[in-house]
Amino acid sequence: MSLVLQKEVQITNIRGLHARASAKFVTLASAQSAEVEVEKDGSKVAGTSIMGLMMLGAAKGDSVIISTKGDGAEKALAVLVELVEGKFGED
Numbered sequence: 439m440s441l442v443l444q445k446e447v448q449i450t451n452i453r454g455l456h457a458r459a460s461a462k463f464v465t466l467a468s469a470q471s472a473e474v475e476v477e478k479d480g481s482k483v484a485g486t487s488i489m490g491l492m493m494l495g496a497a498k499g500d501s502v503i504i505s506t507k508g509d510g511a512e513k514a515l516a517v518l519v520e521l522v523e524g525k526f527g528e529d
Contacts, residue, residue, distance in 0.1 A: 440507040443515045448501050451525035455496035459526040460488045466521055470506070470514035477503040485518070 449455055455463075467474040467485035474485030478500060483490030485504070496502050504522070506514040521527075 441511070442505055442507045443511045444503055444505045445515055445519050446501050446503045447519055447522045449496045449498055449522065451528045452498055453528070454498050454500065455491055455494060455502070457488070457492060459528070460491040462526050463491060463518065463521060464488050466517060467514070470517070471510040472506040472508045472514035474514060474518065475505045477505065 451459060453459065463476075464486055475482050476485050476491060476494065477483075478494040478496050481494060482505075483494060485491070494502065502522075504515060504518050506512075506518070
């Protein structure tokens with residue numbers, strides 16, 4: 439059984455977790471060897487699902503929990519948190 443790592447992060451980019459931001463997240467999550475999940479208000483989705491992420495409806499100011507487990511979980515969590523905290527590269 440793998441240890442699950444989690445971090446709660448706030449969505450700070452203006453448009454929230456919209457299509458482009460979700461695509462960036464999925465691309466980065468898919469490049470990791472760890473399993474990635476994102477949770478908002480009790481709903482969990484795979485971090486590799488653009489539609490799932492968009493269905494969470496995470497807007498600016500909302501918090502999400504990023505969870506990783508398996509090989510490379512620490513690295514995966516770090517790079518995904520950095521992406522979200524960096525506003526997905528948006529202004």
